[in-house]
Amino acid sequence: MQFLNVQSPWYQAAIYQDLRQLLPISAWQTWPDTEQMTALLPKLTCNSHGKSIQFVCQSTLDACPDGIYYEQRILESGAVPTRPAHWHDLFNALIWCLFPKAKSLINQQHCDDIAKYGQKKRTPRRNALTLFDECGVIIAVADDHLSQALKQHEWDALFWQQRDAWGNTIRPFVFGHASYESYLQPFIGLCGKALCLPVSADFFTLPLLKQYQALDQQLSLALSADLLADNQPLSPLPLLGVPGWWPANESREFYLNQDYFRPAPKRS
Structure with a gap:
């Protein structure tokens, strides 16, 4: 099945108009891989530690489990775990492309609270x-x-x-x-x-x-x-x-x- 379908909400709905206008998604006939997603990021997109943001296939990370929490991995390496052919993770990548500074800061604030209160404690800030x-x-x-x-x-x-x-x-x-x-x-x-x-x-x-x-x-x-x-x-x-x-x-x-x-x- 093709990634794009002109009859689908993804293609037609007005809520997605900005994505269609600002990102070359119409050129994708099949699901984009993580390299294609990474290529859409603005140049020099980094996290708050200066690490270049890159989308990394979740299955690659699962092959060598290291126990690093999702947000901590992004902060430490710039790698954003991304599941293949997965709408949730694709949209997450597209938001990184449009709001790289805010996404990076959200990641930093999650990690700040984890460092202070531990991974299991959900602070009011992390919930928000x-x-x-x-x-x-x-x-x-x-x-x-x-x-x-x-x-x-x-x-x-x-x-x-x-x-x-x-x-x-x-x-x-x-x-x-x-x-x-x-x-x-x-x-x-x-x-x-x-x-x-x-x-x-x-x-x-x-x-x-x-x-x-x-x-x-x-x-x-x-x-x-x-x-x-x-x-x-x-x-x-x-x-x-x-x-x-x-x-x-x-x-x-x-x-x-x-x-x-x-x-x-x-x-x-």
């Missing part, structure tokens, strides 16, 4: 980093009213009343590779974890690659300031509600499903 790494969606937003609407679960205002703002003063950028994987088989209930990053209005006039580079830098600075010390900055984001990402959301009635578009929890 993992949640964002798997399910995160950066919301670049130039209007704080839209940020507040998202955080307050004002879904009709955010997704319908301000529909024209999407792409002009607010835009989603998927960071979580598990969110990309889950969208291959979309379902009502599919949610990401939104992290709002304020930007200027000029941001939306930048070429798409420049937008990603700017967000990578901004996110890295925010993480350095321990933005994700816990998961408080993260907000639920019903992915099928994002304008343009799901055909049914062209109707306002779609947003009336409160089992999916849930009101904000009442404060006690």
Whole structure:
């Protein structure tokens, strides 16, 4: 079976448009190997210890087990374990290509906590980093009213009343590779974890690659300031509600499903 299928969500869905535009995935007729994935990384992509990032086949590592934990391996050698023909790991590699600075810093912060508290203790920061790494969606937003609407679960205002703002003063950028994987088989209930990053209005006039580079830098600075010390900055984001990402959301009635578009929890 060919890797690309023009009828598949992977090829058609709008959520993957940035990947198709910025990375030469349309040239892949079969599953890419780790060398092909590594070749997509920006030049001189390194971890926080200056080791060049490279994707390494998991089966190669399994042949010579050394007991090194996933995050520690990336920090010590730059090698990112990658399973062959595996969507989850492919999307992880593609996110490394688009957000290399932030991915490197997340790796460093995981290892910092492991060194301090041990591998088995899951700190609030590691939980937040993992949640964002798997399910995160950066919301670049130039209007704080839209940020507040998202955080307050004002879904009709955010997704319908301000529909024209999407792409002009607010835009989603998927960071979580598990969110990309889950969208291959979309379902009502599919949610990401939104992290709002304020930007200027000029941001939306930048070429798409420049937008990603700017967000990578901004996110890295925010993480350095321990933005994700816990998961408080993260907000639920019903992915099928994002304008343009799901055909049914062209109707306002779609947003009336409160089992999916849930009101904000009442404060006690």
